Amino acid sequence: xxxxxxxxxxxxxxxxxxxxxxxxxxxxxxxxxxxxxxxxxxxxxxxxxxxxxxxxxxxxxxxxxxxxxxxxxxxxxxxxxxxxxxxxxxxxxxxxxxxxxxxxxxxxxxxxxxxxxxxxxxxxxxxxxxxxxxxxxxxxxxxxx
Amino acid sequence: xxxxxxxxxxxxxxxxxxxxxxxxxxxxxxxxxxxxxxxxxxxxxxxxxxxxxxxxxxxxxxxxxxxxxxxxxxxxxxxxxxxxxxxxxxxxxxxxxxxxxxxxxxxxxxxxxxxxxxxxxxxxxxxxxxxxxxxxxxxxxxxxx
DNA sequence: TGTATATGGTTACCGTGATAACTATATTGT
DNA sequence: ACAATATAGTTATCACGGTAACCATATACA
Numbered sequence: 001x002x003x004x005x006x007x008x009x010x011x012x013x014x015x016x017x018x019x020x021x022x023x024x025x026x027x028x029x030x031x032x033x034x035x036x037x038x039x040x041x042x043x044x045x046x047x048x049x050x051x052x053x054x055x056x057x058x059x060x061x062x063x064x065x066x067x068x069x070x071x072x073x074x075x076x077x078x079x080x081x082x083x084x085x086x087x088x089x090x091x092x093x094x095x096x097x098x099x100x101x102x103x104x105x106x107x108x109x110x111x112x113x114x115x116x117x118x119x120x121x122x123x124x125x126x127x128x129x130x131x132x133x134x135x136x137x138x139x140x141x142x143x144x145x
Numbered sequence: 146x147x148x149x150x151x152x153x154x155x156x157x158x159x160x161x162x163x164x165x166x167x168x169x170x171x172x173x174x175x176x177x178x179x180x181x182x183x184x185x186x187x188x189x190x191x192x193x194x195x196x197x198x199x200x201x202x203x204x205x206x207x208x209x210x211x212x213x214x215x216x217x218x219x220x221x222x223x224x225x226x227x228x229x230x231x232x233x234x235x236x237x238x239x240x241x242x243x244x245x246x247x248x249x250x251x252x253x254x255x256x257x258x259x260x261x262x263x264x265x266x267x268x269x270x271x272x273x274x275x276x277x278x279x280x281x282x283x284x285x286x287x288x289x290x
Numbered sequence: 291t292g293t294a295t296a297t298g299g300t301t302a303c304c305g306t307g308a309t310a311a312c313t314a315t316a317t318t319g320t
Numbered sequence: 321a322c323a324a325t326a327t328a329g330t331t332a333t334c335a336c337g338g339t340a341a342c343c344a345t346a347t348a349c350a
Binding site for chain 4: 055057085086088089092093111112113114
């Protein structure tokens with residue numbers, strides 16, 4: 001998250017940065033604007049997921065299982081490979097999804113440590129119902145990015 | 146933060162979204178890419194601030210005081226107007242900055258509720274020392290944004 | 291075979307977001 | 321003047337990131 005509401009003017013950035021990178025101060029202005037716009041977008045997404053008793057992370061966990069070709073399940077460590085999130089955080093997100101009947105887990109037969117995770121009918125239906133709103137937010141022109 | 150490492154291909158997005166917004170699925174792809182890139186950038190910034198015993202928020206609190214024209218102080222509620230963060234979070238950030246001698250506070254004479262916040266010599270020096278690295282990260286081309 | 295190492299996942303703990311509700315002081319309006 | 325309302329800031333509590341350390345099981349290899 002990037003909190004700054006009123007971005008510094010180009011003049012202000014120049015004043016701060018001209019000692020270091022005068023030739024790149026426009027890049028800085030552009031990046032700050034991007035940070036702000038994407039922070040706003042992330043807020044909208046999180047609000048949207050929250051209104052469906054989800055978080056962005058829990059949504060993405062379901063998505064990466066759903067989008068997996070040729071298989072209807074993933075192991076937790078495979079989800080870790082696909083999402084930039086720490087193991088404990090993922091572990092907790094999975095636990096909540098299971099409690100909400102949005103994931104089902106099954107012990108693997110080859111590896112007693114591993115757990116197979118798959119979507120439930122409920123979560124497949126939920127995914128279908130929230131995707132339109134998700135794409136709506138992502139494609140909205142109001143986010144001037 | 147947006148966690149998805151491998152973004153969906155355009156074909157995958159089309160498959161998911163064509164029922165809803167076929168004409169805007171390229172916008173969706175672009176937004177997802179932007180989200181990912183800015184999340185990476187925010188991670189870099191947070192790591193950088195952490196290496197200086199700061200957070201992005203604490204840095205921005207100092208910055209908005211420093212950049213204020215004609216005054217060397219701000220009230221907490223003025224900082225709230227400038228940063229998109231809740232009052233309690235700001236309150237805690239200010240408390241930590243004061244404990245670290247990076248902010249000094251003084252009761253206002255007109256309004257007994259309000260507290261004047263200004264930078265200390267230490268924090269002015271700290272700001273000057275971390276700004277080059279901050280602009281370096283923001284202007285780096287590696288963030289392909 | 292059995293010991294060291296690697297891997298899958300969880301637990302414990304901390305930092306930092308949020309909201310609701312609170313205290314204290316200012317302001318408004320009759 | 322004083323009751324109602326608004327404002328400045330804090331406290332309590334929760335959600336959800338992170339790292340370090342920990343089980344349990346698999347794998348490597350002497």
